[in-house]
Amino acid sequence: MNDGPSALADPAEDTPLTRPFSGASPYEEYVHASVLNTLQQPLTEAADEMGFLVTTQVMELWFTLIVHEWRTAREAFVKDDLPAALDALVRSRRALSALNDSWQPIAALTPRQFEGFRTAFGRASGFQSAMYRHIEFLLGEKSQSLVNAHRGDPAVHEALRDAHREPSLYDEVLCCLHRQGLPVPAHVRERDxxxxxxxxxxxxxxxxGVYAGSPYEAPAQLAEALTDIAELVARWRFDHLMVVRRAMGAKPGSGGTAGVAYLEQRARRVVFPELWEARGAL
Ligand code: HEM
Known part of the structure; x- marks a missing residue:
């Protein structure tokens, strides 16, 4: 039997665990939890608004992590470092799964519950999320007009404008594969x-050709990592569509689109289409 202090007992005073910190705790200094926890400011007393706001903020954080991992992967492809690129893609796959699991708190909002706070946030809409546009640009889905929409916010606009002009993650994948000896036509490598x-x-x-070869080779592993990513992005779009349909039916969106009809069109887009087309040719 172990007679040491039980993890269930109140920790004793003045031990390394409980001795007062000289200022804020090291955890606070690293995580900035008290800053993070002041950012939830619901506009109404509606019971469901806090869940909606926290879910949206959590998703913004996952967007940030996914963008970080894809930029890391893109840099590694530029350096022909395939193992580092694959590592970053695998980390992003986990982040995407966590993002998709984050729908839970608001997945079953009814129109009545949503109406309880919807008018309070006015014209705000996820459509205006700059980090989501970074995600799309990295996937190769570019839009000048969506960059222009952020002109009023110089730092956000500049970052998006740069991302719009940069090669996407997929552009760098293809250039890297070409350098590895797989033929990618010049008009693809040198495209605008x-x-x-x-x-x-x-x-x-x-x-x-990659799929017809060994599944253990790096290009085949890469193809599957990219396919997982494409599928998880499609799932996010589809789950979003379902949440929207449940919460507001066919009403117009707060950002100014037709709502569900717009999102249905967006959800139909195929991420990395060539990877899906290749399957039909095998
Ligand atoms: C009850 C929950 C939600 C509803 C009813 C809803 C509704 C909508 C609607 C109607 C649009 C189309 C644009 C517009 O006219 O406003 C939209 C776009 C968007 N929403 Fe949501 N949304 C919800 C939750 C979320 C959450 C939690 C996020 C996470 C950040 C999010 C992110 C986005 C993004 C990124 C777009 C742009 C999609 C695109 O342009 O392809 N939404 N949303």
Whole structure:
């Protein structure tokens, strides 16, 4: 039997655990929890608003992490460091799964519950999330007008403008594969990266060849990591659509779109289309 202090007992005073910190705790200094915990400011007394606000803020944090991992991966592809790039993609896959699990607190909001606070936030909408546009730009889904919409906020606008002009994660994947000896046509490698990426038959053929080969080779592992990412992004879009349909039916969105009809169109977009097209050719 262990006679040491029980983890269930109140910790004794003046031990290394409980001795007063000289200022804020090291945890506070690192995490800034007290700053983070002052950012939830509901505008109404509605019971469901806090859950809506926290869910939205949590998703913004996951967006930030995903963007961080994809930028890390993109940098590694530029350096032809495939193991580091794959590591970052795998971390982003976990972050995307956590993002998708974050719908839970608001997944079943009814129109009546949503109406309890909807008018209070006025024209605010996730449509205006700059971090979500960083995600889309890294996926190769570019839009000049969505950059312009943020002109009134110089720091946000500048960061988005830069992201719009930079190659996407997928652009760098293809350039890296080309340097590894897989043929990516020059018109794809030298394309205007500020335009949305679509699909090219030669790249579909490249992925078909990768899948026809060994599943243990780096390009095959990469193809599957990218496919997981594409699927998880599609799932986020679909889950969002479902939450919106449950909470407000076909009413127009607070940001100014038609609402569900707009989101249905957006959810139909295919992330990394060539990876899906290649499957039909195998
Ligand atoms: C009850 C919950 C929600 C409803 C009813 C809702 C509704 C909508 C609607 C109607 C749009 C279309 C734009 C507009 O006209 O406003 C939209 C866009 C968007 N929402 Fe939500 N939303 C909800 C929760 C969330 C949450 C928690 C997030 C996380 C940040 C989010 C992020 C986004 C994003 C990023 C867009 C832009 C999508 C695009 O342009 O493709 N939404 N939302």
């Amino acid at each position: 990266v500020s335009l949305s990426y679509t699909s090219d038959p030669a790249v579909v053929e490249l992925w078909r």
